[in-house]
Every structure is written in C-alpha cells, then in structure tokens.
Amino acid sequence: MENLDSTVDSTENSKFSALYGGLIKEIAATSKMSTLDITCLLCVYYKFVRFNGPGAKQMKKNQFYQIYLVLFNVANVQVIERSLLAITKDTKYVSPRAWVDLFELYTTEDLERRMKFAFEVYDTKNTGVIDREQVGVACEKFFHEGDDEDELIELRADMTEFIMKKFDVDKDGVISFEDYSSVVSQQPVLVEFLGWLFPSNEERDLMAHVINMDSMLNYCNPDAK
Structure with a gap:
C-alpha cells in the first residue's frame, strides 16, 4: 500500500497495511465512499490508536469525545454517547469499523x-x-x-x-x-427536530480537510473538478 502520510514511516505504513488492508477492501465493497477516503479515515484512526500505546488496538471513547468537541464544537456528552451507541454497542472503545460507519453516516445523502x-x-x-x-x-x-x-x-x-x-x-x-x-x-x-446530530456543510468542510477525504472536498466545493 502506498504511503499516504509523511508522518508515518515505511515500517508503520507496512503495519497499517497489515492491520487494515483487509478491512479497507471489505468496507469498500459495499460503501459509497472511495477506497482512498476509507484509507484516509483509517489512517487517522490508526494514529489515535498508536497514541494509546504499543499494545493498543482500538480508539478510546474519550478520544472520540475530543474529536466531537474540536471538529463539531459539540460538548454534550449525551449526544455523543447516544450517537456512538447507535453505531456500536461497545461501552469503552470505538472499533475501526464503527469509526468508518459513523463518518459514512455523516457524509451520506440517504x-x-x-x-x-x-x-x-x-x-x-x-x-x-x-x-x-x-x-x-x-x-x-x-x-x-x-x-x-x-x-x-x-x-x-x-x-x-x-x-x-x-x-x-x-x-x-x-x-x-x-x-x-x-x-x-x-x-x-x-x-x-430534537437537536444537533449531523455536521453542517461548514463542519463537513473542516472534517474533509482534516481527514483528507477527497470526495467530501468535492462535495463541499461545487467548483471542484
């Protein structure tokens, strides 16, 4: 797999490919997101997991709370908890599949x-x-x-x-x-009708630039070719 991030060396890139290569193909087979978008999402996810130590395998929920606060300016714990509960029943961690599922939900027009x-x-x-x-x-x-x-x-x-x-x-x-x-x-x-759940166009724009989701950048910029 091509090294997509200059902050990840070749060894880490190989590890990333081994960990998520199969999942990327599995998700891409049914997702409307591109393979590149899915890869970029999981690359960000991998960085959060690495921060938790060499033996960590999943993102912690408190990390996800911080993402909500930074990307969406949402500090309501109940909104975050209920949103995650609708995606994953895990009470401590956010799995890589749940991570992708949530962002796919945030970008879908369905x-x-x-x-x-x-x-x-x-x-x-x-x-x-x-x-x-x-x-x-x-x-x-x-x-x-x-x-x-x-x-x-x-x-x-x-x-x-x-x-x-x-x-x-x-x-x-x-x-x-x-x-x-x-x-x-x-x-x-x-x-x-009962309060914020989905990112606004401006928030989606920020999310797209932070995660480098090409299809979202095209969505947010109608003039993009």
Whole structure:
C-alpha cells in the first residue's frame, strides 16, 4: 500500500497495511465512499490508536469525545454517547469499523439511513417511541437561561406542544418512527427536530480537510473538478 502520510514511516505504513488492508477492501465493497477516503479515515484512526500505546488496538471513547468537541464544537456528552451507541454497542472503545460507519453516516445523502440513526439517538429510553417527556427535555436546550424563568418555562412548554402536534401523526401520545419518518420524508430539514446530530456543510468542510477525504472536498466545493 502506498504511503499516504509523511508522518508515518515505511515500517508503520507496512503495519497499517497489515492491520487494515483487509478491512479497507471489505468496507469498500459495499460503501459509497472511495477506497482512498476509507484509507484516509483509517489512517487517522490508526494514529489515535498508536497514541494509546504499543499494545493498543482500538480508539478510546474519550478520544472520540475530543474529536466531537474540536471538529463539531459539540460538548454534550449525551449526544455523543447516544450517537456512538447507535453505531456500536461497545461501552469503552470505538472499533475501526464503527469509526468508518459513523463518518459514512455523516457524509451520506440517504435520508432513510439518517432518519433511522436520528430516531435511535433521540429515543433515549430505548422504547421504540419518543414520548412527551423526552421531547420536553430536548426542548430545554433550545432556550438559554434568562432572567424570566416563567417565560422560559412557558416557551419550552409551547415548543413541546408544537412538536408533539407536528410529529405525533396518529395522535396516540407518542412519536413512533413511522410518525417521524412520515413528517421528515416530506420535510427533510426536520430530520434533526430534537437537536444537533449531523455536521453542517461548514463542519463537513473542516472534517474533509482534516481527514483528507477527497470526495467530501468535492462535495463541499461545487467548483471542484
């Protein structure tokens, strides 16, 4: 495998190829990302793993938290935890496959896949539905603390009511995936109706430059040839 990174010597490059060469081919066989994009993603992943010591094999979750903070300016631990839980059930580490899967999710235009991911993240009780309490908790983040607490409470209550009326299509008191998907399919901009989950175009641009994902650079720069 060609040495893609000047900070990795030939010995490390050979080790990288031995560790991830098979996985790169496996992912590339079904992924819409290019082989080069996948390789660049795993090269970054490998550097994080190396930082954990010579015997380390996977990225630690606290490292991933830092990535969220730096790339996406997201410090909400619950958002990070729920996002990772939707990709991997491992409670301590982020596997190389999970790492690639998450970035593929962040670059896909597949609305169905984005909806399934978003709903799983928002379903904080893991019941398969989102209830009024969960919506209310999410709405608390939409309004900053101010002097008039009564007004804030009223605004949050109004927003909760509005969201429930909008998304509880069958009027059974909860928002099912069917409710959610029927609304978002008509209005895709509402996929993140309970808060940030996907990088903005600017964040994707930063992510593309940091990780050297060529296809994303082309996406972010419409004039790219």
